[in-house]
Amino acid sequence: xxxxxTVNGASMQADVEPRLLLVHLIRENLLLTGTHIGCDTTSxxxxxxxxxxxxxxxxxxxxxxxxxxxxxxxxGLEQNGVLHAVQEGFTKEHGLQCGFCTPGMMMTSVALLxxxxxxxxxxxxxxxxxxxxxxxxxxNIVKAIQYASTKMGExxxxxxxxxxxxx
Amino acid sequence: MIPAAFxxxxxxxxxxxxxxxxxxxxxxxxxxxxxxxxxxMKFRLAQPAxxxxxxxIAGLAYVRENGDLRIGALTRETDLEESAVIHxxxxxxxxxxxxxxxxxVRNLATVGGxxxxxxxxxxxxxxxxxxxxxxxxRGPRGERVIPIDDFFVDTFTTSLAPDEIVTxxxxxxxxxxxxxxxxxxxxxxxxxxxxxxAAHILLDAKxxxxxxxxxxxxxxxxxxxxxxxxxxxxxxxxxxxxxxxxADAAAAEAEPVADLRGPxxxxxxxxxxxxxxxxxxxxxxxxxxx
Numbered sequence: 001x002x003x004x005x006t007v008n009g010a011s012m013q014a015d016v017e018p019r020l021l022l023v024h025l026i027r028e029n030l031l032l033t034g035t036h037i038g039c040d041t042t043s044x045x046x047x048x049x050x051x052x053x054x055x056x057x058x059x060x061x062x063x064x065x066x067x068x069x070x071x072x073x074x075x076g077l078e079q080n081g082v083l084h085a086v087q088e089g090f091t092k093e094h095g096l097q098c099g100f101c102t103p104g105m106m107m108t109s110v111a112l113l114x115x116x117x118x119x120x121x122x123x124x125x126x127x128x129x130x131x132x133x134x135x136x137x138x139x140n141i142v143k144a145i146q147y148a149s150t151k152m153g154e155x156x157x158x159x160x161x162x163x164x165x166x167x
Numbered sequence: 168m169i170p171a172a173f174x175x176x177x178x179x180x181x182x183x184x185x186x187x188x189x190x191x192x193x194x195x196x197x198x199x200x201x202x203x204x205x206x207x208m209k210f211r212l213a214q215p216a217x218x219x220x221x222x223x224i225a226g227l228a229y230v231r232e233n234g235d236l237r238i239g240a241l242t243r244e245t246d247l248e249e250s251a252v253i254h255x256x257x258x259x260x261x262x263x264x265x266x267x268x269x270x271x272v273r274n275l276a277t278v279g280g281x282x283x284x285x286x287x288x289x290x291x292x293x294x295x296x297x298x299x300x301x302x303x304x305r306g307p308r309g310e311r312v313i314p315i316d317d318f319f320v321d322t323f324t325t326s327l328a329p330d331e332i333v334t335x336x337x338x339x340x341x342x343x344x345x346x347x348x349x350x351x352x353x354x355x356x357x358x359x360x361x362x363x364x365a366a367h368i369l370l371d372a373k374x375x376x377x378x379x380x381x382x383x384x385x386x387x388x389x390x391x392x393x394x395x396x397x398x399x400x401x402x403x404x405x406x407x408x409x410x411x412x413x414a415d416a417a418a419a420e421a422e423p424v425a426d427l428r429g430p431x432x433x434x435x436x437x438x439x440x441x442x443x444x445x446x447x448x449x450x451x452x453x454x455x456x457x
């Protein structure tokens with residue numbers, strides 16, 4: 001079947017078997033290997049991508065289901081050579097060790113911060129509870145997301161000084 | 168893991184989906200959120216020849232309260248969890264949605280799928296039993312409203328005909344002085360319940376229990392209604408003694424089997440403990456608390 005989807009802002013087409021999983025389309029047809037396959041059983045979240053802005057486990061979605069829809073992967077986070085605040089946070093706060101969970105973890109974080117710009121620690125921990133990390137114990141991942149939240153908040157305040165002043 | 172090959176169709180009208188299902192009979196499986204079906208297909212425990220994807224059909228995802236509460240079958244768990252009506256008036260359903268799998272799975276997982284899959288480990292069935300809900304199904308012969316007590320037949324088996332699709336869940340309107348809670352005990356987020364208990368009560372003018380509904384998750388071949396526990400509460404003040412008696416009755420009514428989540432005695436005692444907790448919270452909520 002022919003599918004057309006927008007991946008990281010670019011329109012893509014592929015001819016796929018219905019049984020092809022979205023994660024395989026992303027990695028093998030589109031060669032975007034930043035999205036990882038971990039458990040392959042909907043548990044670990046390493047394959048998390050955003051489908052129409054919401055985090056989903058791409059090992060548990062058929063590629064045909066994404067026809068006509070928008071997919072965001074870790075490769076789309078960096079813009080014009082500048083890391084996304086979440087990527088910067090993971091770097092600065094040492095939010096990874098082996099890095100295998102990191103792309104999924106960051107996609108979940110990006111979606112969280114889009115819906116809730118200043119999450120509490122509990123909200124962060126709840127949001128990433130479907131993403132498993134076996135290295136860090138999550139402490140630095142939480143710090144990385146808090147870093148991104150603060151940085152994105154500051155950037156927003158700088159862009160809208162008048163609005164910030166009124167508040 | 169790669170599923171066996173299948174033919175895929177994504178109709179945009181419910182009537183088309185029913186038509187396809189009637190035509191293909193047992194060959195076809197309906198795809199909603201896919202969070203149970205796709206893993207089963209990857210393990211090749213399910214190898215449907217055809218998939219009818221419901222996700223392109225508009226109008227199957229909603230939460231409406233006019234008269235009773237109506238939840239469209241394709242409503243995602245995340246949307247249920249975040250619904251103001253659910254949060255404010257049907258806390259037991261918010262409890263339930265919030266503990267299903269993990270937050271990422273909940274972005275796709277649907278209420279209709281959770282019910283139609285008929286896995287005794289799924290969480291909505293116990294809550295829907297406690298609430299005395301109905302499942303609405305549509306087939307070539309029209310619409311059928313199935314009382315929840317007649318819906319679950321066996322493990323992974325419902326009373327749906329092969330050509331019927333679950334379209335809606337109906338729940339009696341939340342009455343004043345009623346409240347409920349769902350409590351799940353799991354090894355970790357994303358796991359199935361070791362045990363889950365849903366309890367819902369309606370208090371009369373004197374503050375005694377007028378009716379009680381108690382559903383048990385993952386302690387039998389299907390979700391279980393703890394009838395004797397429900398009966399034991401009727402007409403009594405919901406005090407510690409009455410709750411303890413109901414919890415003992417529920418534990419006796421459970422039919423757990425030993426597995427990697429624990430032995431029978433442990434699970435039975437968990438039913439007792441979680442029935443106590445869910446009833447206590449139900450009482451608080453029936454009296455206007457959180």
